[in-house]
Amino acid sequence: MSQALDLLRDLIRCKSVTPANDGALEILQDFLTPLGFECHMLTFEGDGSYPVQNLFATRGTGGRHLLFAGHTDVVPVGDEAAWTHDPFSADEVDGVMWGRGAVDMKSGVAAFCAALPELVESGEADKGTISLLITGDEESDAVNGTVKALQWAKEQGYQFDFGLVGEPSSAEEFGDVVKIGRRGSLSFTITVTGTQGHVAYPHKANNPLPVLSKIAAQLSDATLDEGNENFQATNLELTTIDVGNKAGNVIPARGSMHGNVRFNDIWDAFKLEYWLGQQILAVPANGCDVELKIHHPVSRSFVSNDSADVDLLIETVQKHANITPIRSTGGGTSDARFIADYCPVAEFGLVGKGMHQVDEQVPMAMVERLQSVYTDYLRAFLNQKS
Secondary structure (H helix, E strand, O other): OOHHHHHHHHHHOOOOEOOOOOOHHHHHHHHHHHHOOEEEEEEEEEOOEEEEEEEEEEEOOOOOEEEEEEEOOEOOOOOHHHOOOOOOOOOEEOOEEEOOOOOOOHHHHHHHHHHHHHHHHHOHHHHOEEEEEEEOOOOOOOOOOHHHHHHHHHHOOOOOOEEEEOOOOEOOOOOOEEEOEEOEEEEEEEEEEOEOEEOOOHHHOEOOHHHHHHHHHHHHHOOOOOOOOOOOOOEEEEEEEEOOOOOOOEEOOEEEEEEEEEEOOOOOHHHHHHHHHHHHHOOOOOOOEEEEEEEEEEEOOEEOOOOHHHHHHHHHHHHHHOOOOEEEOOOOOOOHHHHOOOOOEEEOOOEOOOOOOOOOEEEHHHHHHHHHHHHHHHHHHHHOOO
16 A cells, blocks of 8 residues: 555544644654654644644755645544444545545645655755645634744745645546635624614614615625636625524614625725725615624635746646646635745645545545655656746
8 A cells, every 4th residue: 555545544543623633743743754854843822712733844955945735634523423434444445545534635635745755765855845834723713723834934934935735626537626726705794783672662762674684685786896817706695694682572782794705806805894884884874883893814815827836736737637727716715825925826636525524535546646746746846946
């Protein structure tokens, strides 16, 4: 069995549901240290979130610097009785390995790590600098993980030429998509406060719900943009409308709605906050108080469309997958949004079907194909001149 599959099996058996580590990062440290990597175990805490363990491993001091980023934390298993195999067993049946994190994204981490020994033994790894940033907090708050590890790395003087994130980027078949960017994400709450009262005496109250519902309609009917050459159109979705009123004969004092905007590079947080404010002002408040709250941090949009390192990644994937990958900016957010503040970044990994689902599983041959892509990409990247 390949090193990638050996490593993947060990990682799946770690019950590393966010923010638990359960030995996953130590497994990687034990693998990387004999290869000459200097490993730093970094624990961050505070800012309203739980403590998180992270691993920053680096080898080399010159040449081009590649940062590989991934995570060993996984989402909860849900109803464990619904699984065909124990979610942390790493059972292997008919060429498939089962377990939580098999797709998202312990396979990506294992495949990249397994790509390293060949380059170290041949001396090719000495042509540049290779770093890995593996967090235990990608699937939840993402407060004490990658963003703080990157700040730490900057303080230590590390500079990166390119970032590669091993998230499962492929859509239908291996190699059909390379993520070259992501839309931004802004969450907000709008609260409308009126005056509570008895439904039989509406003149003594001021019902906030008509105002709230009109604001909801105003936002739902609005078009922010039509998209552009790099991104699909920005979309706003309302996710909850809450009153907290259990009495059928009481006009509530207030109501609130929550929403999220997934936005392209036409927008930023300041423009969106102004736009939301204008939409609210378009609705008469009828004597109610209306408050808009933007939830921070806001994830910005980014795109690495003009990077030669992205072109190289496309060529490498095409060679191994025999198809030309689509350059995509679709989907949700990932830790690539943090790396984009430091260097161009792209994402390439397995087919994402089955991630977060019951009976998460991965074809073992696909993990080995991913290892081959990473090996060849590293080789080509390190041979390029700065």
